[in-house]
Amino acid sequence: MKGFLVGIILTLVVLALAVVLYVRSSRMSVAATDAPLPFETTLAKMGLHARVQSEAPKRDVSGFSTAQLLIGANVYQNDCSFCHSQPQQSDSVAGTGMYPHAPQLFKSDDMVTDDPAGVTYWKVKNGIRLTGMPSFKSALSEDQLWDVAALLARADKLPPEVLDVLKVAAPVPASTSETPAGATGKLGKTH
Numbered sequence: 001m002k003g004f005l006v007g008i009i010l011t012l013v014v015l016a017l018a019v020v021l022y023v024r025s026s027r028m029s030v031a032a033t034d035a036p037l038p039f040e041t042t043l044a045k046m047g048l049h050a051r052v053q054s055e056a057p058k059r060d061v062s063g064f065s066t067a068q069l070l071i072g073a074n075v076y077q078n079d080c081s082f083c084h085s086q087p088q089q090s091d092s093v094a095g096t097g098m099y100p101h102a103p104q105l106f107k108s109d110d111m112v113t114d115d116p117a118g119v120t121y122w123k124v125k126n127g128i129r130l131t132g133m134p135s136f137k138s139a140l141s142e143d144q145l146w147d148v149a150a151l152l153a154r155a156d157k158l159p160p161e162v163l164d165v166l167k168v169a170a171p172v173p174a175s176t177s178e179t180p181a182g183a184t185g186k187l188g189k190t191h
């Protein structure tokens, strides 16, 4: 019995050492472009799914008015489009350069129109750990969180006035010289 216990302890020590050696070997996936670690994707998805299923509130947002969707569209434009892009726009460079990628929420393959709005509400409110998805709990009001969740639930059938808000802003004219933007002040904040 004693030998058996010593065997188990030794195995655990060897495993722990192997993990430390691997982490220090400079081969571990740490860059956004690296392949995921074994089981990383499966474990992360399982954990997120279980948590969201137990905590996401249930609410029917199908009756949300155009005024509420407009608020959601403004929130999206200001806080989300940088990573998740807009309708009719090319993919976000920042969002698709992340690991995991930020889904392009107005592209048919990536839309979350099949998810209950409460699931989207939970993800926007709490964020998703170890990904680029921030928590907007302290930045947005409860109403704004629901309005943006309702917007994404209906991303494939939004009224035209809501789509108008989700248009790309006119690009800031590029400086003709190579002078850094800060030096000329031309590309500074416009709002």
Ligand code: HEC
Residues within 6 Å of the ligand: 075, 076, 079, 080, 081, 082, 083, 084, 095, 098, 099, 100, 101, 102, 103, 110, 112, 120, 123, 124, 128, 131, 132, 133, 134, 136, 148, 152
């Ligand atoms: C800095 C980049 C960034 C910003 C800003 C951002 N997100 Fe995300 N978001 C991500 C990433 C990365 C993921 C993917 C997380 C994952 O794979 O689990 C994500 C995931 C999501 C998902 C889950 C999609 C799915 O398929 O389940 C939703 C919904 C979402 N974001 C909505 C929003 C909304 C709404 C906002 C603005 C209020 C926002 N995000 C702002 C990076 C961002």
